[in-house]
Amino acid sequence: MADTARDAPPEQTDFHELEDGEELFPEPATTQESQPASLAAEDISTNSNGPKQDSLFDDDPEDLFAEATEEVSLDSPERDVLLSDGPSPAITPITPPTSVITPRIGHTHDDMFTHSSFDEIEEEEGGDSFDIHISVSDPEKVGDGMNAYMAYKVTTKTSMSLFKRNEFAVKRRFSDFLGLHSKLASKYLHIGYIVPPAPEKSIVGMTKVKVGKEDQSSNEFVEKRRSALERYLMRTVKHPILLKDPDVLQFLESSELPRAVSTQALSSAGLLRMVNKAADAVNKMTIKMNESDAWFEEKQQHFENLDVQLRKLHTSVESLVCHRKELSVNTAQFAKSAAMLGNSEDHTALSRALSQLAEVEEKIDQLHQDQANADFYLFSELLGDYVRLLTAVKGVFDHRMKTWQKWQDSQMLLQKKREAEAKLQFTNKPDKLQQAKDEIKELEGKVQQGERDFEQISKTIRKEVSRFEKERVKDFKTIIIKYLESLVQTQQQLILELVLEKLV
Amino acid sequence: MMEEVKETASVLSVHDDSIKVTEVLKEGDTLTFIIVSQKLSGTGEYHVDRTYEDFEWLQQHLFSQGDVPGIQGVIFPPLPAKPQVNASPRSIKQLGFLALGECQPYCKALETFLQQVAAHSILSKNKAVEVFLTSSDPPGRQKVKKNIFNRLSQAVEEMRKEGHKDVDEFFQNERDHNLILTGCTKTAAEKFLDVVATEQKIAVACGHFSTALHLCVEPGEDPDKQAFSRVCVKLSEVFESIKKNMTSVAENNVNTLGLGLDLESRYQEAEREMLFRRTCKLVELENAQRNVEKAKPVKKAAMEEVKKAAETEFEHTSGVAKQEIARFQGARVEMLQQALVGWCEKQLLTAKESADQFNQHLEVFRGMA
Numbered sequence: 001m002a003d004t005a006r007d008a009p010p011e012q013t014d015f016h017e018l019e020d021g022e023e024l025f026p027e028p029a030t031t032q033e034s035q036p037a038s039l040a041a042e043d044i045s046t047n048s049n050g051p052k053q054d055s056l057f058d059d060d061p062e063d064l065f066a067e068a069t070e071e072v073s074l075d076s077p078e079r080d081v082l083l084s085d086g087p088s089p090a091i092t093p094i095t096p097p098t099s100v101i102t103p104r105i106g107h108t109h110d111d112m113f114t115h116s117s118f119d120e121i122e123e124e125e126g127g128d129s130f131d132i133h134i135s136v137s138d139p140e141k142v143g144d145g146m147n148a149y150m151a152y153k154v155t156t157k158t159s160m161s162l163f164k165r166n167e168f169a170v171k172r173r174f175s176d177f178l179g180l181h182s183k184l185a186s187k188y189l190h191i192g193y194i195v196p197p198a199p200e201k202s203i204v205g206m207t208k209v210k211v212g213k214e215d216q217s218s219n220e221f222v223e224k225r226r227s228a229l230e231r232y233l234m235r236t237v238k239h240p241i242l243l244k245d246p247d248v249l250q251f252l253e254s255s256e257l258p259r260a261v262s263t264q265a266l267s268s269a270g271l272l273r274m275v276n277k278a279a280d281a282v283n284k285m286t287i288k289m290n291e292s293d294a295w296f297e298e299k300q301q302h303f304e305n306l307d308v309q310l311r312k313l314h315t316s317v318e319s320l321v322c323h324r325k326e327l328s329v330n331t332a333q334f335a336k337s338a339a340m341l342g343n344s345e346d347h348t349a350l351s352r353a354l355s356q357l358a359e360v361e362e363k364i365d366q367l368h369q370d371q372a373n374a375d376f377y378l379f380s381e382l383l384g385d386y387v388r389l390l391t392a393v394k395g396v397f398d399h400r401m402k403t404w405q406k407w408q409d410s411q412m413l414l415q416k417k418r419e420a421e422a423k424l425q426f427t428n429k430p431d432k433l434q435q436a437k438d439e440i441k442e443l444e445g446k447v448q449q450g451e452r453d454f455e456q457i458s459k460t461i462r463k464e465v466s467r468f469e470k471e472r473v474k475d476f477k478t479i480i481i482k483y484l485e486s487l488v489q490t491q492q493q494l495i496l497e498l499v500l501e502k503l504v
Numbered sequence: 505m506m507e508e509v510k511e512t513a514s515v516l517s518v519h520d521d522s523i524k525v526t527e528v529l530k531e532g533d534t535l536t537f538i539i540v541s542q543k544l545s546g547t548g549e550y551h552v553d554r555t556y557e558d559f560e561w562l563q564q565h566l567f568s569q570g571d572v573p574g575i576q577g578v579i580f581p582p583l584p585a586k587p588q589v590n591a592s593p594r595s596i597k598q599l600g601f602l603a604l605g606e607c608q609p610y611c612k613a614l615e616t617f618l619q620q621v622a623a624h625s626i627l628s629k630n631k632a633v634e635v636f637l638t639s640s641d642p643p644g645r646q647k648v649k650k651n652i653f654n655r656l657s658q659a660v661e662e663m664r665k666e667g668h669k670d671v672d673e674f675f676q677n678e679r680d681h682n683l684i685l686t687g688c689t690k691t692a693a694e695k696f697l698d699v700v701a702t703e704q705k706i707a708v709a710c711g712h713f714s715t716a717l718h719l720c721v722e723p724g725e726d727p728d729k730q731a732f733s734r735v736c737v738k739l740s741e742v743f744e745s746i747k748k749n750m751t752s753v754a755e756n757n758v759n760t761l762g763l764g765l766d767l768e769s770r771y772q773e774a775e776r777e778m779l780f781r782r783t784c785k786l787v788e789l790e791n792a793q794r795n796v797e798k799a800k801p802v803k804k805a806a807m808e809e810v811k812k813a814a815e816t817e818f819e820h821t822s823g824v825a826k827q828e829i830a831r832f833q834g835a836r837v838e839m840l841q842q843a844l845v846g847w848c849e850k851q852l853l854t855a856k857e858s859a860d861q862f863n864q865h866l867e868v869f870r871g872m873a
Contacts, residue, residue, distance in 0.1 A: 334695040469728035491859035
């Protein structure tokens with residue numbers, strides 16, 4: 001039985017194919033029967049392969065929940081098996097997830113399974129190695145006047161089984177990106193996932209483009225935006241959970257996307273967002289949380305410090321970029337004056353030497369410009385991105401506080417209800433008493449859920465922070481290497497120019 | 505204290521190309537320059553200390569050699585403007601490249617001035633030069649008698665004279681050409697100065713960034729924190745290298761092309777002044793000629809004398825001028841070519857060093873786990 005299951009779905013590297021999921025599932029389910037009762041082998045066809053948040057974070061600690069876990073964790077090793085072509089690994093793939101799940105059997109909290117499932121996803125990343133590259137290109141103006149917009153081509157190149165094809169492209173506009181972020185934020189931020197923020201809106205910048213101003217500043221604006229969108233998408237898909245989100249997949253793959261209307265800056269939705277943000281800020285100030293976990297306190301302080309440092313660095317780099325651009329302008333002007341001097345010069349050899357000087361200076365000017373671009377696009381934007389990312393990180397910490405508050409509120413309410421029930425015991429009102437008892441039962445559930453949610457978000461945040469810190473180091477290193485490469489290249493080109501100048 | 509120097513001819517007792525301004529001492533607001541020169545006899549060297557006022561004293565003496573025939577045809581080596589310890593923005597602008605750096609560009613400019621004076625066939629014979637270079641006592645500070653030609657004043661009539669048409673095609677060409685070149689060189693020097701100033705700004709900004717990165721280093725056992733701290737430290741080193749590179753580039757610019765353009769610019773001005781003096785002589789001569797023609801018989805002989813004197817002076821001046829121009833043209837071309845070659849070589853060296861350093865940093869980062 002196990003073998004047929006193995007043979008049946010050969011190219012089944014596609015998580016979307018529910019039919020295959022169904023095929024795959026029954027086999028492991030049966031073998032799982034020996035496992036704790038909470039893992040019932042129910043039909044999971046209603047669950048998609050991705051860790052769909054609504055099912056996973058159901059308040060209902062149903063087996064449905066557990067099965068989704070099973071499915072997710074088992075799929076990877078299943079595929080591993082298929083890819084690696086090993087000998088009838090009927091039992092083998094099952095064991096790893098089991099061994100991870102087993103220690104948690106003692107817990108009644110199903111959310112633990114969720115965590116283990118995400119552990120799985122991250123650990124199994126090696127199985128379907130992260131190989132996806134997204135590029136945003138070919139900005140194209142669509143339409144005229146104030147209704148015009150820029151459409152960008154989003155090309156995805158990947159070998160991951162998550163996708164239907166290896167290479168595909170779609171056309172998206174800026175509000176689509178904002179819409180994607182909005183959806184992801186509403187799904188994942190409040191449970192502790194650091195969702196990368198979308199690039200910022202710029203009414204001034206966009207207006208220039210709409211109006212049709214074809215000058216250098218509007219070109220620079222479009223290029224800056226294009227680059228920001230690309231980085232945004234890459235950051236998003238680097239997140240193992242977000243990558244598998246159906247909205248993300250839809251964004252990357254489907255040719256038509258419903259227009260995200262509530263993203264306009266000056267729309268009513270936009271204003272509502274601003275109001276909510278303000279309310280949040282006020283709330284945050286009034287929540288006094290008893291921090292029992294020093295880790296969180298320390299991390300929050302760490303991020304506060306980091307925010308300050310990064311902002312300083314960002315300012316520093318911006319000033320550097322400014323000076324480089326100035327240098328480029330000055331070099332160009334000098335080149336011109338040197339050329340004029342060369343032309344006025346009678347002495348032929350000197351005249352020629354001066355003209356050559358002018359040429360070399362022009363080339364140096366170009367090098368300065370390239371360097372300025374490197375400074376900007378590599379460092380300045382990186383630092384800007386991280387300053388914005390830190391906002392998301394802080395947001396996640398805030399959500400944890402809110403979750404804690406919610407739990408505390410439920411607890412307090414439960415306490416009150418219990419007191420009220422105690423009082424009712426002495427009155428002769430059986431209906432009211434029953435109602436009170438029902439309410440208490442409900443509240444107890446809520447309190448339990450509240451505690452679970454809080455522990456869950458805390459655990460998620462710990463992992464997210466760890467991932468963020470690792471990514472941060474990687475990101476910086478990558479950028480720095482690129483920057484150094486550009487530095488080396490610039491110097492070498494300069495050497496070339498000077499050597500040529502010398503020879504003549 | 506030396507007596508007032510007599511205007512007798514003398515032979516300079518030092519090698520002109522051995523003259524060096526080796527250092528500058530700062531005492532409050534006063535700057536004192538140490539000048540070393542090698543004796544012709546080969547028996548050692550002279551060490552003297554001079555202030556800017558001493559240089560001006562020397563220049564005044566050179567200007568006031570009225571009895572030397574054709575002295576007005578000499579292109580006088582230009583003395584750099586007065587340096588100030590706490591320089592005003594205006595004086596910094598006036599000094600241009602010479603205001604940059606610690607003092608080397610300025611000292612080099614003074615050195616060049618002295619070398620050129622000492623090498624000049626006419627000027628070096630002035631005793632003041634010997635006194636300046638060899639006397640252990642400071643040369644007299646008393647004001648020298650008013651010399652025939654102070655710096656050109658920009659009186660309106662003077663300006664009109666500048667445009668006066670010449671009788672000699674050679675000189676007319678030279679004047680026209682000088683006018684154009686003076687403008688172009690001045691502009692080029694100014695633009696180049698802007699470039700250097702910006703390079704220095706970038707160096708400073710890199711230093712700031714490097715320091716800011718050090719602030720990102722966090723103590724702690726956390727491996728991620730340590731990794732990030734390491735990245736910050738290494739990046740800080742990278743920007744220190746960039747800073748060093750920029751600083752070198754700026755220094756190279758100043759010391760080669762900067763000084764060259766500055767000297768050329770000032771020398772073109774000096775030539776312009778000489779040509780103007782000669783033009784004034786021409787105007788004088790033409791006036792004298794007209795006076796002779798217009799003169800009543802009684803005055804005619806006197807006028808004739810004046811005219812003859814003017815003629816002689818004009819001829820002498822033109823004769824010296826022609827020589828000076830030839831020498832000047834040769835010297836300036838060589839100087840500029842050397843400046844360009846020097847610039848190219850120095851920048852090439854810096855670029856190679858920087859490329860090596862950046863490569864090293866790159867390897868470090870690539871090797872970072």
